[in-house]
Amino acid sequence: MGLRFSEICIDADDVEALARWWSEALGWPAETDEDGDVLLRTNAGPDWLFLAVPEGKAVKNRIHFDFTPDDQDAEVRRLLALGARRVDIGQGDQSWVVLADPEGNEFCVLSGRD
Incomplete structure (x- = not known):
């Protein structure tokens, strides 16, 4: 049994806008799923999944x-x-x-x- 690092989940207030910004910054294509989450796909590592959350960022990132x-x-x-x-x-x-x-x-x- 093993683990595969497949996604990095990023909380966002405005999922579409933040994913669009990172898509532009990194040059990775974005796709929206049926739940409204946005996935940036890359061949260079794990995909990035942007998820909507009700609260804004409050402190320095822990990662x-x-x-x-x-x-x-x-x-x-x-x-x-x-x-x-x-x-x-x-x-x-x-x-x-x-x-x-x-x-x-x-x-x-x-x-x-x-």
Whole structure:
């Protein structure tokens, strides 16, 4: 018996808008199921499933995503133009940039790797 990591579930106030934002940010196709949940499918790991919840985000994430771009500055500019915002979670001056999606979920854009 074993486990397969198949989905990451992301709570959202506006499922369609948040899934659309991440679909644009990551370039992954989105599909809405019969329950109104939205799934982003990827070949690079587990799918992302966006689920509607009645409450908004209240505290810093207990888990977050790290992304390694080819060009950190360009990617940060692109994500900010899409609607991300810079956030300070006490990280200080680091090589990574902490951003938040439109619903306030933090994620990091790491410095590019050779």
